[in-house]
Amino acid sequence: MKKQKILSGLLTGVTILFILYALVNNYIVDPGAESFLSHKTGLKRALNLPVWLNVMYVHVAFACIAMAAGLLNFSNRILEKNRKFHRINGYVYLVSVLLVVLTSGYMAPYATGGKISSMAFNALNVIWLFITIMALVQIKMKRIIRHRNWMIRSFAFCFTNMFIHLITFLFHQGFGLVYATSYTIGVYGSIVLLLVIPDIVIRMNGTSTTN
Numbered sequence: 001m002k003k004q005k006i007l008s009g010l011l012t013g014v015t016i017l018f019i020l021y022a023l024v025n026n027y028i029v030d031p032g033a034e035s036f037l038s039h040k041t042g043l044k045r046a047l048n049l050p051v052w053l054n055v056m057y058v059h060v061a062f063a064c065i066a067m068a069a070g071l072l073n074f075s076n077r078i079l080e081k082n083r084k085f086h087r088i089n090g091y092v093y094l095v096s097v098l099l100v101v102l103t104s105g106y107m108a109p110y111a112t113g114g115k116i117s118s119m120a121f122n123a124l125n126v127i128w129l130f131i132t133i134m135a136l137v138q139i140k141m142k143r144i145i146r147h148r149n150w151m152i153r154s155f156a157f158c159f160t161n162m163f164i165h166l167i168t169f170l171f172h173q174g175f176g177l178v179y180a181t182s183y184t185i186g187v188y189g190s191i192v193l194l195l196v197i198p199d200i201v202i203r204m205n206g207t208s209t210t211n
């Protein structure tokens, strides 16, 4: 019980901080994404900046909504007191995930690091969609524990951007690799971590099932 409380406190803190960081950084500090775009060299297709920026704004907005909606739906108190809210909020999460994936699909061909990064982003899109739909299918079949576990796996992908930037920072600043290479390692590294960490959390929660 104590372990669960620490875990949920940590998750709440990290989620709120990251939502604030994403909003402030992308809409206030660097709305033109100049710092991020300065690392894009040798793009195979010309990037239409106004369109890319608007797609990125929509991407970040729905990513933040997905993070907030996802976090709220892990609250047992809300679930017990207001099931209707949990249901509606669950659909808000689902639609937000769809919009993050859709906007990601537009941005992927221009990804920093070129084709290898683009492929990883497309894989991320497919994996995240599959996992989120699995969570929906499980609850439609009234399998509550499995629904919760698939939602833990799905929610982890809300931290894709955070993990990419942490890993990129480590390889770029820490090991001195060029930014684009560090970023590609960041995207692949995130996929691995985001598939592994949730299952560790599920095991710590003691609600592991066979699938």
Ligand code: HEM
Pocket: 022, 026, 033, 036, 056, 059, 060, 063, 064, 066, 067, 100, 101, 104, 105, 107, 108, 110, 111, 112, 113, 121, 124, 125, 128, 157, 158, 159, 160, 161
């Ligand atoms: C849910 C939390 C997420 C947030 C807050 C977020 C935020 C961002 C931001 C701010 C950018 C602009 C560049 C940067 O600063 O990194 C970006 C780019 C991008 N994001 Fe996300 N993102 C999230 C999740 C995802 C997921 C799950 C995917 C894939 C399924 C994805 C795919 C992409 C792609 C393809 C780009 C363009 C990368 C590039 O141009 O190199 N994002 N995201």
